[in-house]
Amino acid sequence: MKNIQLSNTGWEVSNMIMGCMRICQLSKSEAGQLIHTALELGINFFDHADIYGKTECERLFAEAFPMNSDQREKVFIQSKCGIRSGYYDFSKEHILEAVNGILSRLKTSYLDVLLLHRPDALMEPDEIAEAFDHLLLCGKVRAFGVSNFNPMQIELLQRSLPNKLVINQLQFSIAHSLLVDGGIAVNMGIPQSIDRTGSVLDYCRLQNITIQAWSPFQKGFFEGVFLGDKTYAELNVVIDRLAKKYGVTNTAIAVAWITRHPANIQVVLGTTNVQRLRDSCAGSDLALLREEWYEIYKAAGNTIP
Numbered sequence: 264m265k266n267i268q269l270s271n272t273g274w275e276v277s278n279m280i281m282g283c284m285r286i287c288q289l290s291k292s293e294a295g296q297l298i299h300t301a302l303e304l305g306i307n308f309f310d311h312a313d314i315y316g317k318t319e320c321e322r323l324f325a326e327a328f329p330m331n332s333d334q335r336e337k338v339f340i341q342s343k344c345g346i347r348s349g350y351y352d353f354s355k356e357h358i359l360e361a362v363n364g365i366l367s368r369l370k371t372s373y374l375d376v377l378l379l380h381r382p383d384a385l386m387e388p389d390e391i392a393e394a395f396d397h398l399l400l401c402g403k404v405r406a407f408g409v410s411n412f413n414p415m416q417i418e419l420l421q422r423s424l425p426n427k428l429v430i431n432q433l434q435f436s437i438a439h440s441l442l443v444d445g446g447i448a449v450n451m452g453i454p455q456s457i458d459r460t461g462s463v464l465d466y467c468r469l470q471n472i473t474i475q476a477w478s479p480f481q482k483g484f485f486e487g488v489f490l491g492d493k494t495y496a497e498l499n500v501v502i503d504r505l506a507k508k509y510g511v512t513n514t515a516i517a518v519a520w521i522t523r524h525p526a527n528i529q530v531v532l533g534t535t536n537v538q539r540l541r542d543s544c545a546g547s548d549l550a551l552l553r554e555e556w557y558e559i560y561k562a563a564g565n566t567i568p
């Protein structure tokens with residue numbers, strides 16, 4: 264397992280994250296087995312959100328993995344807040360209330376990282392800063408980050424904060440590669456050139472903000488897995504050939520395509536399957552050749568001008 268330094272913290276964290284959005288599909292013992300497999304594989308970072316499983320995922324995690332203080336200190340637990348039913352809410356009152364709920368469900372006294380889940384168009388940075396300040400001072404959260412933010416939204420929020428934001432969690436996979444698309448086809452008249460991200464990948468590198476890639480195996484917005492998908496026939500031929508070359512599964516190659524990027528991206532794995540978790544981790548430290556990375560990108564239907 265490859266470890267990276269989490270930006271602006273000095274913490275050594277695994278570049279694979281166990282994403283917990285789907286764990287409430289599992290029984291308590293299955294969830295426990297998945298978590299323990301993750302730990303055995305060297306994963307020390309777990310991603311939650313207050314809304315996953317309508318709060319049940321956090322609850323199940325704590326039941327399946329009751330931690331004493333020694334175990335708690337060895338892992339990094341992150342959760343998110345700010346999405347409510349039909350709207351976003353970054354008010355101080357909601358952030359504080361959400362964190363209390365998260366901590367009680369996870370049965371822990373602190374979160375390592377709290378992310379604001381999706382940008383609230385009505386966000387007031389000074390109010391968020393007050394909430395963060397309170398959470399930091401009372402020891403409930405150690406560090407803060409965002410998710411699905413563009414650079415200007417980060418700038419706007421950061422201006423009110425005394426400490427640097429450490430993470431921006433964004434969707435990124437071979438089949439959802441908008442983070443690199445615009446940069447590869449700058450200033451061309453093709454759809455790939457349209458910058459839908461505000462160059463957030465380059466911005467986060469410049470600001471030393473760690474990117475976490477969610478939905479590493481999904482096409483579109485939860486439209487299914489691209490591995491083995493006939494509409495990605497050319498891509499799958501390339502991936503399968505490279506899997507054979509490196510002696511790993513296609514799952515590992517999909518992960519390696521993300522970890523090959525020099526931004527030191529953490530991959531948020533959503534699998535609930537123990538074997539797929541093992542297969543994914545084989546991509547943690549697999550360094551694809553530069554030409555292989557581009558071949559995969561092209562086979563996914565993208566242009567390399």
Ligand SMILES: NC(=O)c1ccc[n+]([C@@H]2O[C@H](COP(=O)([O-])OP(=O)(O)OC[C@H]3O[C@@H](n4cnc5c(N)ncnc54)[C@H](OP(=O)(O)O)[C@@H]3O)[C@@H](O)[C@H]2O)c1
Nearest residue numbers: 282283284310410477478479480481531532533534535536
């Ligand atoms: N910040 C955000 O806005 C945001 C949004 C969404 C998710 N997230 C985070 O990111 C994590 C990952 O998201 P995700 O679950 O959508 O990502 P994912 O890992 O791309 O997708 C996982 C799903 O794909 C299935 N799958 C993966 N490979 C497969 C294959 N080869 N064949 C068949 N099925 C396969 C898994 O089934 P099995 O369980 O059977 O393996 C599971 O249902 C979440 O847990 C959450 O922590 C964050």
